[in-house]
Amino acid sequence: MKLRLTERDVRLRLEAEDLETLRRTGRVELVTPFDAQTAFTCTLRIDAQTAVPVAHLDGAHLTVRLPIEEARRWLDSDQIGIEARQAAGPTRTLKLLIEKDIGCQHKPQARPSDVAAER
Secondary structure, three states: OEEEEOOOEEEEEEOHHHHHHHHHHOEEEEEEEOOOOOEEEEEEEEEOOOOOOEEEEEOOEEEEEEEHHHHHHHHOOOOOEEEEEEEOOOOOEEEEEEEEOOOOOOOOOOOHHHHHHHO
């Protein structure tokens, strides 16, 4: 699972293995250690008690919950992503985007730094 955070959105991209784990267990987790005592954890889970996709941050643990029916439809179809918005204070919203990382469908162009490294 890949995580991207900006000031306005949370984006999760799941590879095939992550999608299978989510389908089988109802959750997938990313743990990024910062040192021996500290790690940032992001959990995506399917939750029967959740009505809409929602994210919650508790210390160094981000949890994104998906409603069971919406998650099942997404997992069992060609639908690439689930998008939602939630309140992030009185005047701001946070966009949630959970996507299947299906890979590049065409050959990527070489970046100048890649070409220099090959010389």
